[in-house]
Amino acid sequence: MPHLQVNSAPQFSWRQAFSVYCQRPVIALFFLGFAAGLPFLLVFSTLSAWLNDYGIGKTTIGFFGWVGITYSIKVLWSPIVDQLSIPYLSTKLGQRRSWMLAGQLGIALGLLILALLNPQQHIVLIALAALLVAFSSSTQDIAIDAFRIESARQEFQGAMSASYIFGYRLALLAAGAGSLYLAEFFSWSASYLCMAALMLVGIITSLVVQEPNGSNNQHSPRSEHDSLLQWFKHAVIAPFSDFFQRQGSFALLILGFIAVFRLSDITMGIMANPFYLDLGFSKTDIAEIGKVFGFFMTIAGSFFGGLLVIRYGVHKPLITGAIMVASTNLLFVALANIGPDIYWLMATISADNLSAGLANAAFIAYLSGLTNRAYTATQYALFSSLMTLPGKSLSGFSGVIVDASSYQVFFTYAAVMGIPAILLAVWVMRHDKRVA
Known part of the structure; x- marks a missing residue:
């Protein structure tokens, strides 16, 4: 437990x-x-x-x-x-x-x-x-x-x-x-x-x-009576075995959920700036709206996400964040169809950064609850590494998709990639309620 x-x-x-x-x-x-x-x-x-x-x-x-x-x-x-x-x-x-x-x-x-x-x-x-x-x-x-x-x-x-x-x-x-x-x-x-x-x-x-x-x-790492092998078992093997012992057969599903939760936003993130430039926005537009304005939207989302976790627990904000992150990719599809409209850019970046901030705050809270305080650093490092590696790996193919099709197809693909995170978030919530 x-x-x-x-x-x-x-x-x-x-x-x-x-x-x-x-x-x-x-x-x-x-x-x-x-x-x-x-x-x-x-x-x-x-x-x-x-x-x-x-x-x-x-x-x-x-x-x-x-x-x-x-x-x-x-x-x-x-x-x-x-x-x-x-x-x-x-x-x-x-x-x-x-x-x-x-x-x-x-x-x-x-x-x-x-x-x-x-x-x-x-x-x-x-x-x-x-x-x-x-x-x-x-x-x-x-x-x-x-x-x-x-x-x-x-x-x-x-x-x-x-x-x-x-x-x-x-x-x-x-x-x-x-x-x-x-x-x-x-x-x-x-x-x-x-x-x-x-x-x-x-x-x-x-x-x-x-x-x-x-x-x-x-x-x-070593006391007078401990061998290096014993320390290795305690410091390296024990954190991972502890996680699997506590979670049982559900551990693999949890790791799968961690791996896919940020697939959608990490995959599309690398194409955001090229997309804005190709659409006809200036570097000043991107800096002022994408960086400065987007910064405040991310902070607002994170703050609100933290409130929701305190008010309702972690699972409902987690599901809400997963839905928002996936669905906001469709706003990029709309922006690609509309063209360089500054107000649509503001709306798209607002929704994207707000949802990302909310989802990230809830997800970090969820990962924090999975750790055993005897191995806090090791277990959380495992989760945070697993959280980003799949998305970073798949994002390398984003340019291939854009070149072979269009930005509309790419952002639709990014939205679809968020569906597994939504489904697994619901599954995790139901499982945790059963074992509570």
Whole structure:
């Protein structure tokens, strides 16, 4: 039996639901979300712009995309973050805070190194520094996810994830538009120095927040009487076997549900900007409506999703989010037929980002309820990796579909891909009600 009943639906009043956002752990997640989101673009699109600005070839720039593999394979070292103590730091700060701080220091160091390098002279060192940032960032993600899950009850996880998403998205604005603005008016070195300084937001938060009471206390990889094999069984094998023991034969269906829930939005996401440009919208239109306006719509969706989880439990918002994410792809079909109408663009982006924010908040709350606090970091890393890998793999074929047919066919295909998530969300709800 899971340690948390993911199907529970405590009946909170709307006033009580809103008050959750004033809780200290929820507020802390905003700042930790900012620390998690800041490095992401700095080793992807922002770094690509910097390299391109210095005349680095497109093939070389493309190779830097491999840096992002660290975010998809973080489950490989999550047992270490879950179980291994950092000398001195873990004693002073606790398991979760010490690993968050270590990741944040690694990010700041990597960004500082990048700020001091010239792409034309130190391209290999830049690649290594970017890898340090990405590895430290994904390590920080593991620790923050565990901290979030262990800091509040499952019915509050929607609000926790919404606060996290707010901070994360704000950091994407800083690392995207903000860093480009600084590079334009000052220099790329100044831009990356400022980004390194902004990591103080996460560092200070890690130092002042309280370590969760439910964090794993089995931190030592080897005691005097334990062998390395015994530690491996406890830290690596036990988290996975625990999940299958608790969920039984339903475990495979849960993993399938996790794998398909975000297929629709991840698959279509890579074609969004080319679609807008081909339709005739300007880059300014895309920046102002797609990025800035879309940012607020995503935050609104996340906030509302968190409220719904508190008010009604996780399952109803989960099903609602799955339906909204799939159906909003049909608005892109309509936009493709109508043409470059700015109001239709606003309506489409509003619906798409609102549904994505709501669905993501509910889904993170659901995944949080699946974990066992003895193996929080490892199990959540497994879920989050599985959540994105199928969509990323299939999105590579999106351009093939568009070239072979049309945008209308592609977005219809993306909408149909959301149907399994809807059906499985209903199935999961019914199963959880039966075993409650």
